Amino acid sequence: MIKKSPWVSLVNCSGCNGCAISCLPLITPKYDAERFGIKLKPSARHADILLVTGPTNEKTKHALKRIYDQTPKEKKVVAVGNCAISRCVFKNGYNTKQNVDEVVPVDMYIPGCPPITEAILHGIVKLIGDLDKGKKSKA
Amino acid sequence: MHDFSLPIGPVNPSIKEPACIQLNLDGNMIKNAKLNLGYAHKGVEHLLEGKKIEQALYIAQRICGICSFCHSNGFNQSIEKILDYDAPKRVKYIRTLVTELERIQSHMLWMGFMFHEFGFETMFQYLLRDREHVLQLFERVTGGRVHHAINKPKTVRYDLKKQDITFILEKMDLLEKQFKKYFGIIKKDGVTKERLVDVGLISKKRAKRFCLVGPTARASGINNDIRDKHPYDAYPYLDFEVIMRKKGDAYTRLIVRLLEVLESIKIIRQLMKGLPEQKIPEAKLIFIEKGMSTSQVEAPRGENFYFTTIKNNKVDRAKIRTPTFAVINILPTLLENRPVGDVPVILHSLDPCFSCMERVIIVKDKKREVIDEHTFLHKYCDHHH
Numbered sequence: 001m002i003k004k005s006p007w008v009s010l011v012n013c014s015g016c017n018g019c020a021i022s023c024l025p026l027i028t029p030k031y032d033a034e035r036f037g038i039k040l041k042p043s044a045r046h047a048d049i050l051l052v053t054g055p056t057n058e059k060t061k062h063a064l065k066r067i068y069d070q071t072p073k074e075k076k077v078v079a080v081g082n083c084a085i086s087r088c089v090f091k092n093g094y095n096t097k098q099n100v101d102e103v104v105p106v107d108m109y110i111p112g113c114p115p116i117t118e119a120i121l122h123g124i125v126k127l128i129g130d131l132d133k134g135k136k137s138k139a
Numbered sequence: 140m141h142d143f144s145l146p147i148g149p150v151n152p153s154i155k156e157p158a159c160i161q162l163n164l165d166g167n168m169i170k171n172a173k174l175n176l177g178y179a180h181k182g183v184e185h186l187l188e189g190k191k192i193e194q195a196l197y198i199a200q201r202i203c204g205i206c207s208f209c210h211s212n213g214f215n216q217s218i219e220k221i222l223d224y225d226a227p228k229r230v231k232y233i234r235t236l237v238t239e240l241e242r243i244q245s246h247m248l249w250m251g252f253m254f255h256e257f258g259f260e261t262m263f264q265y266l267l268r269d270r271e272h273v274l275q276l277f278e279r280v281t282g283g284r285v286h287h288a289i290n291k292p293k294t295v296r297y298d299l300k301k302q303d304i305t306f307i308l309e310k311m312d313l314l315e316k317q318f319k320k321y322f323g324i325i326k327k328d329g330v331t332k333e334r335l336v337d338v339g340l341i342s343k344k345r346a347k348r349f350c351l352v353g354p355t356a357r358a359s360g361i362n363n364d365i366r367d368k369h370p371y372d373a374y375p376y377l378d379f380e381v382i383m384r385k386k387g388d389a390y391t392r393l394i395v396r397l398l399e400v401l402e403s404i405k406i407i408r409q410l411m412k413g414l415p416e417q418k419i420p421e422a423k424l425i426f427i428e429k430g431m432s433t434s435q436v437e438a439p440r441g442e443n444f445y446f447t448t449i450k451n452n453k454v455d456r457a458k459i460r461t462p463t464f465a466v467i468n469i470l471p472t473l474l475e476n477r478p479v480g481d482v483p484v485i486l487h488s489l490d491p492c493f494s495c496m497e498r499v500i501i502v503k504d505k506k507r508e509v510i511d512e513h514t515f516l517h518k519y520c521d522h523h524h
Contacts, residue, residue, distance in 0.1 A: 012156050014179040016494045018204025018285040020155045021248065028267040044150070059178045060157050063149045089198045093182045114204065114285050 001074040002048050003131045005037030008124065009047030009071070013064050013100065015054020018114040019081035023051055025117045036125055044071050049124065052106075053080045053114075055087040055096040061103045068104040076107045076127055081114050088113055142170075147482065149178045154486065156493040160470075164479065172474040174467065180497040187457040192218060192292060192425050195454045202459065203495040204285050205248065208241050209438035211290040213445040214457070216371060218292050221430035221449060226293060228373070229417040233295050235373035236307075236410050237280065237287055238436070239403040243314070244273045245439035246354075246396045249490050253393060256483040257334040262324065269317050272310045279303055291422040298419050304411050311404050318401055325393065335390035339473050339485040342387060349469040352462045353441020355489055358395045359387035365437035376413065379406050389488035426452050438462055440490050461495035 012020050026033040027040045041047055044067045056064055068077070079100045082088035090096040100106055110123040148159035157178035163170045183202050187195050199214040200207045212234060219226065226234075251266035274284045280303060281287035281296075289296050325331055341351070346359035356363055364381045366374045382398045384391045431448040441462030448455040466489050473485050 010155065011150055012179075014157060014181055014494070014497075016201050016204045016207075017156065017492065018201070018207070021204055022285055024155075024248075025267065025271065028271070029264055030268060030271045042151075055181065057178070057180060059180070060149065063157065063178070067150055089201050090181050090183075090186065093186050095180055095182045113201075116284060 001076070001131060003128065005039070006048035006076075006124075006128060007039045007041045007046050008033075008049045008051055009041050009044045011044065011050055011052045011064060011067055013052060013054045013056045013060040013084070014096070015081065015083055019053035019083065022114040022117055023053065023080060023120055026121060031117050031121055033121060033124070036121075036128065038124055038128075047071050048075055049127065050075060050077045051080050051120070052077060052084050052100045052104075055083045055090045055093075056098050056100055056103050057095045058097070061098055064100070064103050077104055078108045078110060078123060078127065079106045080110050080120060080123075082111055083113075085109050085111060145479070146175075148175075154491065154493075156491075158491070158493045160474075160482070160486070162474070162479065162482070167478050167480075169474050169477055169479065169482075172471040174471060176493070176497060178497075179493040181494075184457055184459060184498065187454050190454050191452060192427070192449070192454070195457070196290065196292070197288070199457075200286050200288060200290075203461070203492055205245050205492060206241060206438040206440065206443070206495070207286045208237050208290070209436050209443050210459075211288070212238065212372075213434050213436045213438075213443045213459075214447065215290045215292060216434035216436060217432045217445045217447040218425065218427075218449075220432040220434060221427055221447075222293070222425070224293055227417050227419060228376075228415045229298075230295050230419055231373040232410050232414050233280075233299060233419075234290065235377075236299075236407060237277075237289060238372070239406050239410070240273055240276055240280070241287075242439045243400050243403050244270060244277070246400050247273065249439075249487075250393065250396060253389075253484075253487055254331075256487050257330070259328075259331065262321070265317075265321070269314060272314060276307055276310055279306060292425045294420045294422050296422065299414065304414070307407065308411055311407055315401065315404050318397065318404075322397055325397065331393075332390065334484055335393060335488070336388060338389045338477075338481055339392075339488050340386075340388045341469065341473070343385070345469070346387065350465050351441075351469065352465045353438070353490075354382075354395050354399060355392060355441070355466050357382060358384050358391040360385040363442065365435045365442050369435055371434075371436060373410065377406055377409050379409075389484055392488050428452075440492060440495075441465065459498070461492075461498075463490070463492045463496040464498060467491055467496055 025031050079085050084100040087096055108127050143164040145162045149157040159175035161173045200211040202210045247266050247270040251263045254262040281289040341359045343360045346356050362381050367381045382395050384395050427449045434445045436443045444460040446458040
């Protein structure tokens with residue numbers, strides 16, 4: 001896993017867009033995640049970290065699985081927002097039956113409906129920090 | 140020439156939402172296109188059934204993250220119509236303020252992405268930078284950046300303070316200055332014109348045939364602005380003009396939306412000037428034995444239609460027609476005989492929002508069909524690949 005400059009890709013599984021537009025300011029001048037070496041990449045094939053938003057429905061769960069398989073082998077998955085964690089208001093829907101962590105393994109959860117951009121940035125930076133610590137303890 | 144079939148999606152870099160467009164290509168030209176939807180379908184209308192009014196309002200806001208307030212306002216309006224209740228003027232003014240702020244926010248996001256689609260990254264960053272000013276206003280006025288849970292039946296949650304008003308007016312001055320600058324850039328820039336002029340042309344006749352709504356229709360010369368035709372909230376007291384253009388290509392749609400932002404700034408100034416000193420009523424639980432009503436609001440993307448029936452204080456049926464549902468149907472015809480490179484521009488110029496749009500319509504002729512959950516899933520929700 002790349003520890004210094006991870007590339008991040010956004011996967012929207014039938015969310016309401018709220019979490020997606022909460023993730024987007026990460027690349028804008030106010031929050032600018034590139035200070036930490038984080039770059040938002042369009043293609044999941046280049047990504048080290050997947051930001052997954054929204055509840056999975058019967059159609060997107062297959063897409064999410066495929067995208068997870070397409071990303072390079074060492075990867076981290078971040079579930080952004082209440083919907084990705086526990087489906088929030090869509091819990092009893094006929095089409096939204098699985099949380100994200102029931103489809104692919106998840107490494108970090110960022111709660112909120114939607115989480116503020118600072119929280120998402122904090123989460124990703126913490127994920128990188130933890131990777132660094134793991135490296136030090138091994139050495 | 141070889142024939143190719145090219146799927147774009149369901150997760151693709153061009154649109155941030157899951158949707159699949161299948162293109163049949165003849166070389167670089169598109170022969171025909173097909174939309175494969177259902178990736179963002181969550182069954183919101185079904186979720187609303189059987190919920191109490193306060194719970195339903197919470198769900199209605201979460202239909203879409205970009206026009207969240209308009210959905211809550213539409214649902215709220217239909218409830219208030221059943222109660223035959225006219226909200227105090229101050230409540231109406233606050234609601235209109237949030238509606239207009241949301242329009243500015245949505246149009247800025249849309250414009251930013253429009254420039255992003257053809258690689259004008261500087262404008263993209265400028266617009267998203269300035270969008271933060273609007274989000275700051277949201278945080279101050281409503282408490283939320285994306286979902287502004289400010290609406291309640293009969294009232295709003297928070298009142299405006301005096302210092303808020305000066306803060307809003309300061310930000311409006313700043314935005315107006317920036318937008319005049321952007322208008323100059325768009326008018327002069329050659330690449331923008333090259334990519335957008337005469338792309339995705341929709342004539343007035345075609346726009347009428349496809350029942351287009353919102354800024355997309357207004358760019359083709361049809362005035363169907365609900366704020367003007369069926370004024371609600373504080374719009375009857377305001378003086379504003381409906382932005383209209385005739386040509387109907389992607390460039391006109393950009394201009395219409397840009398001018399609409401300037402118009403919204405004008406409206407917000409009027410609102411702040413004429414804000415009546417009143418006490419806003421406290422939020423109380425609502426009880427409705429039986430009732431049925433419709434409501435229309437003008438969301439950033441066009442007309443938002445709500446049909447609500449209520450039985451024993453619970454939502455019996457809620458039918459929601461979102462503006463994007465009307466607009467997306469024209470996409471396959473617009474893509475025909477265009478090069479593949481135009482797909483992101485044409486798709487984005489319609490301002491699609493798939494989370495709003497994904498509704499299930501089952502039309503049966505005369506014979507009534509009863510579907511249980513399993514067959515419904517098998518028939519309409521399954522992954523067919």
